[in-house]
Amino acid sequence: MNPYGTKKIGFSTAVTLLIVCAVCVFPLLWMIMISLKTKTLTYDPSVWFFSPTFENYRMIFENRNAVDYLKNSSIVVVLTTVFSIFIGGLAAYGFARFEFKKKENRAFWVLSLRMLPPMASVIPIFVMASLLGVLDTHIVLIVCYMLFNIPFTIWMMRSFFEEIPVALEEAAFVDGASRFKVFIKIILPLAMPGLIATAIFCLINSWNEFVFALFLTSADASTLPTTVTLFLSVTGVVWGEMSAIGIVTILPVLVFAMIVQKYMIRGLTFGGVK
Numbered sequence: 265m266n267p268y269g270t271k272k273i274g275f276s277t278a279v280t281l282l283i284v285c286a287v288c289v290f291p292l293l294w295m296i297m298i299s300l301k302t303k304t305l306t307y308d309p310s311v312w313f314f315s316p317t318f319e320n321y322r323m324i325f326e327n328r329n330a331v332d333y334l335k336n337s338s339i340v341v342v343l344t345t346v347f348s349i350f351i352g353g354l355a356a357y358g359f360a361r362f363e364f365k366k367k368e369n370r371a372f373w374v375l376s377l378r379m380l381p382p383m384a385s386v387i388p389i390f391v392m393a394s395l396l397g398v399l400d401t402h403i404v405l406i407v408c409y410m411l412f413n414i415p416f417t418i419w420m421m422r423s424f425f426e427e428i429p430v431a432l433e434e435a436a437f438v439d440g441a442s443r444f445k446v447f448i449k450i451i452l453p454l455a456m457p458g459l460i461a462t463a464i465f466c467l468i469n470s471w472n473e474f475v476f477a478l479f480l481t482s483a484d485a486s487t488l489p490t491t492v493t494l495f496l497s498v499t500g501v502v503w504g505e506m507s508a509i510g511i512v513t514i515l516p517v518l519v520f521a522m523i524v525q526k527y528m529i530r531g532l533t534f535g536g537v538k
Contacts, residue, residue, distance in 0.1 A: 299507035306504045320508035337487040340402050341470045344409040348466050352417025360425035378415040382475040400481045408476040413466045424458030471517050488513040
């Protein structure tokens with residue numbers, strides 16, 4: 265026991281955790297290694313030491329238009345997150361503060377929308393988008409991503425709003441503030457850690473989404489995850505370029521998660537200590 269009263273991790277536990285971490289990280293390291301190999305060395309997994317080359321990265325940016333896919337992903341993800349947080353936050357506040365008939369049943373129905381597999385809804389959405397003429401546009405992806413981000417936002421933010429004392433709102437009402445002003449000026453600042461944590465998860469979920477982006481776009485609005493299909497051909501798989509585009513896809517989210525890590529932890533523990 266150390267002075268803070270917490271137990272020290274044993275040697276066997278530390279070794280086990282190290283092995284588990286190594287197993288989890290190994291696929292990522294392997295992909296990085298393949299992306300830095302030449303085309304010849306790509307098909308020889310026995311080579312561990314070699315002179316790295318950035319030829320695969322140059323190819324995906326010059327010949328595969330990786331910048332356009334990156335721009336599409338950024339536009340769709342940012343707009344989806346903003347709209348989902350705004351709409352879901354208002355709905356979550358309603359569930360947290362107002363009483364109405366079958367409140368919990370409707371809250372569960374909202375959460376059940378998040379459980380719907382994308383493959384079960386992509387075909388009817390494809391038909392509707394085709395009739396409306398919005399296939400292969402940012403709009404159709406934003407709407408589809410909102411379908412699973414808004415229920416998640418409501419589920420997350422409701423618990424954060426319920427932790428804020430009602431007395432603070434009642435005091436503002438006495439001073440003449442409207443319900444909307446109370447929500448903007450008092451509730452949102454107090455729930456900001458939870459709001460940031462929810463936005464982080466919405467952003468990551470949207471960035472990694474594959475099914476809707478693959479079936480509802482073809483060229484103009486395709487996102488980074490769909491680019492893996494570009495490297496499959498009758499002559500084989502271009503593993504080097506596929507690994508390079510995989511690293512380009514993972515890197516922004518990885519860097520973003522490292523930057524906002526403290527906000528994520530603070531948001532997930534919001535309301536845990538009275």
